[in-house]
Amino acid sequence: MGKIPHLLIVEDDELVQSLMGAYLQRDGFTISLAATGKEMLAAIDTEHIDLALLDLGLPDEDGLSLARQVRARSDLPIIVITARKGKSDRLAALEVGADDYLTKPFDPDELVLRVRNILGRAGTVEAPSIRSEIYRFEGWSLDMDARAVIAPDGEHVAFTRAELNLLAALVKAPNRVLTRAHLLDAVSHDAASPTDRLIDVLVSRIRKKIEPEPKAPQFITTVVGCGYKFSRPVT
Numbered sequence: 340m341g342k343i344p345h346l347l348i349v350e351d352d353e354l355v356q357s358l359m360g361a362y363l364q365r366d367g368f369t370i371s372l373a374a375t376g377k378e379m380l381a382a383i384d385t386e387h388i389d390l391a392l393l394d395l396g397l398p399d400e401d402g403l404s405l406a407r408q409v410r411a412r413s414d415l416p417i418i419v420i421t422a423r424k425g426k427s428d429r430l431a432a433l434e435v436g437a438d439d440y441l442t443k444p445f446d447p448d449e450l451v452l453r454v455r456n457i458l459g460r461a462g463t464v465e466a467p468s469i470r471s472e473i474y475r476f477e478g479w480s481l482d483m484d485a486r487a488v489i490a491p492d493g494e495h496v497a498f499t500r501a502e503l504n505l506l507a508a509l510v511k512a513p514n515r516v517l518t519r520a521h522l523l524d525a526v527s528h529d530a531a532s533p534t535d536r537l538i539d540v541l542v543s544r545i546r547k548k549i550e551p552e553p554k555a556p557q558f559i560t561t562v563v564g565c566g567y568k569f570s571r572p573v574t
């Protein structure tokens with residue numbers, strides 16, 4: 340069927356690097372290795388990479404800044420891997436547009452699973468089901484089967500898994516106030532330890548993508564003290 344996914348492992352710890360490489364190769368992936376941010380950017384420019392596994396603690400450059408640079412110029416899926424246990428680092432990873440993160444030490448099977456999850460979402464679209472689940476609002480379409488968000492001009496806009504799941508929860512219940520706790524349920528499997536702040540971060544990212552005026556949102560409105568509401572008709 341499809342081609343073999345090509346993963347880039349960005350990790351300066353040789354032991355961790357070879358362990359990850361061995362596991363992922365055994366699972367059938369093609370692997371490229373980088374030990375610094377410079378090597379990472381060079382690999383992305385010269386090879387066709389399908390997903391990057393990015394260690395945050397690199398010798399030459401901060402992983403978060405690298406993730407931001409990559410995200411600024413491509414939709415390459417990124418899984419951030421960090422030894423830092425702080426909640427703020429995980430939030431920061433999602434904020435710069437990483438698709439997922441893992442905390443060291445991690446279970447190699449979980450690593451493989453998360454890679455497969457993200458590639459499945461970013462990869463080829465399955466044969467269309469008979470009744471596709473599509474939500475339309477203000478010229479936009481959210482196609483749940485294709486996991487695609489399509490702008491009024493027909494352009495596909497890149498959404499991370501967490502962003503898409505959150506938008507889906509909102510458009511499925513238009514004009515209803517959804518609490519942050521309810522919205523956390525919709526994205527909780529996308530984050531190791533979800534918090535209310537995660538919802539605010541994701542909402543702000545979604546607004547920047549879909550709202551005509553993100554600073555004066557009309558689609559996703561804030562209900563002070565309660566949560567958020569999707570305030571446009573959905574068909």
Ligand code: CA
Binds near residue numbers: 394397
């Ligand atoms: Ca490191």
